[in-house]
Amino acid sequence: MRKEATLEQWKELYELCGKLKELKPWEEFWDMDLLVICPEGRKKPYFCSVMGKVGSCYGISVYKGYEGLQDFEMLASTEGGGPSSEYAMFEQTNLTCYWGDREEVPQPQKNIIKNLGLKFRGRGQWPFFLSFKRRFSPYTPDADEVEELNVVYKGLNALLNDFKEHKPAVDYANGEFLWYIYQGPEKGWRQEIHGLPDEAGREYPIVELEDEILKKKLQKKPLIDGELQMDFVYLNGSVREDGYDRPVNPLAFLVVDASSGMVVTVDLLGPDEDEIDSVLNFFVQFIEQYGRIRTVRARNPWVFSALQDLCEYCRIELKAGDMPELDEAVNHMKEYFDGRP
Template sequence: MRTEATLEEWKALYDVAIRLKDVKPWEELWDMDLITILPKGKKEPCICSVMGRGGECYAIGAYNGINSIHNFFEMVNNHDVPSHQLIRYQNNIMCNFGNRDELTKKELTLIKELGFKFRGKNNWIYFRVFETGYAPYMPDKNQVLEFTGILKNLYMAIKALHTGLEVDFKNGNTLMRRFDEKNNQWINYEMPVFIPKVQYSIPSLEDQLLIKKLKKQHKVNSILELDIAYLNSTINDRNYDKPLIPRLCILVDGRSRMILSQAMVTPEDDDVDIIFGTIINYIFQKGKPKQIVVRDTYILSILIDLCKQIGIDIVQSGKLKGIDEFLESFYEYRIK
């Protein structure tokens, strides 16, 4: 169950965000000039990305933990994935310096209760959590406390840069700030950027009778596109304490661009079951396709063993023409 932060806890977070805004870190850091923080007592680091040097979007993103950092680099490096689908990689907390009309009524009320009076463009501070399967939402108590600590350490790391610490960001280094347990103090130093490699688990279909039946199905010369796509809408459901972002498992004929099946995916659903069911149903109805094209490594890992067992080629591509056309038409319809 969600627990809300107190006004005092929110004020501590806003105070450090205001201090960071005053030093204008985006005037000296690009978004890939990463600050790495290893919080006291934690085993996994957090990386912070400062945005705004380009003069468009001013924000600080914190990617906490191995999986979140991995997803950050997936998002950065997947240039062929449509922008509206990059949210699948975003598991982080954002501190935004934006405009008043970007804030929700709840956020405006909070700022008023805290006694802050922000004015003008890029001066309104608000915080959003990005989590797979959910629309961006305000942080809860634990997230407020954790983010406060991260931003305090980010502020101190930036002060270290101002007092002489040199970091070769251009050649892939980061400023590391961590607590030295031996000497009981925080230390700052330069080191190579930490880019974790995450190995997704590869599920295996154990039903040998089902595998035999799938193998016996006739082959068809079809190329399929499969993805769990993220839709640009929000669902507020009383059964959840966070707003949902609709996810849709879509199967498309890659040649004709015809939609073959689609199914909503909720946070309770098992992605493996949904994807296995989609492909197995197609095989029994139409036959074994020549090839399946998927968008990301996550879905590739789910299907790779099944495809190997029954003799289907599987490839990964950030662009899925049939699915992307459907999504773009969906977005255009919503705008109208």
Template sequence: MTVKQVEENSVEQEQVLTEEQAELTRMYEAATAYKKLSPWKWMSDNTVFAVRNPEDEEIGYCSIMGTSESLYGLALFRGAEGLESLNDMLLERDERYAWLHRQKCMMVTYEDRADIEKRDWQEIKDLGFSFRGKNAWPMFRAFDPGLVPWTLNREQVRFMTTALEQVMIVAERVKKDAETLAAPRSGQVLVRELENGTWKDTWRDPDFILKRPVKVMCEDQARLNDVMERFPNKKGHWETEFFFAPVAVQGESERPYYPRLCLWVDRLARQAVGFHLSYDDNYEQEFLNHFLQLIEEKGARPQKLIIRTNDTVDLLEKTAQRMKIKIEREPKLVYLEEARDDLFEYFMKNDKK
């Protein structure tokens, strides 16, 4: 085949690409170049800088993965909520399983052929790409709190492409000058921004979420008063927490979600008191009603509730105060974690059947 024929074939191939396929092609080309660059060889995953999406101004905080040599790629944490989830992981504030359900980000990771899903393989094949070797196949996923990881939509494809291209520019500069990401003022983050058609560096304070905790009040006051009157005695120290269940369910949308689960364990008796799964957005009232139900079943209020997370305190504090139940904070709940692991194992085993 002559050079002219090759060029003609290339033009033909470009002509049959749809606009969406062209966007995907550019993303895979950027991911291929990023893998070839391998910036994790000189940059650690706790080095954070950012790229602003020129389409909607959202900031994506970049974390280069590969230092641990167990997972290679790029994570793009979206906005203030994404940055908060990144900080939780870097500071190891999240318990086992929790990071998967809390993060708000997009990722490209490099997988073995056997580890990519059928839809990824088909997309790669349809676009005419081919990859060989270990950790060679790019896989793109969007992560959102409480939702199953999902393929990128077109807007996300374009942002991921832009981020990969800008990250490579920053990484090559860091390779030449380790002080590239040294902030002029403590706490600031380098942000790549498109201004008047030109990409430039700006230094900005990160967009942390500053929100006041919402203390939940039990809506069924009649039932709460009834339980207080009928069960004045107190017995037991209950460890409690709520989190996302490990098995997803299908809702009304195409993308499955993880229901929330609240677990109670009596530390003195060293046994589970009960658990409740909520498939509803009104999970907080469900968990409070379940708490009252457990008191009715046990015939007594707990003497104290032992809690690890802020979210669980916000859920139970007002009800506990009303019922004169003491709340204690502890960084680790041994019996609850054991019960949770057993419960998760049960869910996972039954999900495979």
């Protein structure tokens, strides 16, 4: 059950947020220069990414624990041929503050700002907060999340003030990061400079079909020319479903015939449905009906996780790379859902 933050919690958050803005961390750090906060009473570190070094879209994203760090690493990997940036953005879990325009502020937060008697004027001067969770639409943080931001922002403010005073040399290019660790009321904060833990990388399982009879049956199917392009696509929508305290962002498993650009299948997954099951169920049925397609192209790690063993067994080429035909189909599909001609 969702619990809303109190006005006192929001008041503290806006005060801490205002102090962060005054410190202008985007003048010192790039978005990849993670600042690691280890607050009192919290078992997991928080990894903070500062946006705005290039002069636009000022903000701070907070990733909790090593699971959050893995989300950040996935978002960073989109520049190297990984999943699409839009997929990675909606697949992660974090708490983000942006400074934007008044019309960007969610209505519940406009009400909070009014009730607190706060004033923000000008474009790019309005702070607003979004809670990102995979399979769901970005939403206003609840009570626990607001309190979490308050705890992290206290540490982040302390780190930035200390950084401005002492200017520690952090070699981000060679894997160093700035850690700020709370030791208790008497000792206060301790600064450390070292790398990130080995847990940063996310591993995906390689799935093997356990039905040997089915595998042999699929292996004997005729080889057919062609290429299927597969991907998971967030539709960037907002759908209310029973049993969830925030809107669902629909996730679609999409398959396109590369030669014709025609959509072969669209499977909408619920918040609790498994990606691997969706991919395997489709591909097994496809081979049974049509034969072993010569090539499958993908960029999402869940597709490779589901199909790597089966494609190798059936001598189907599983390739990574750009998929312009699928991207065009995605654009048409989103135009349809948006109601545009």
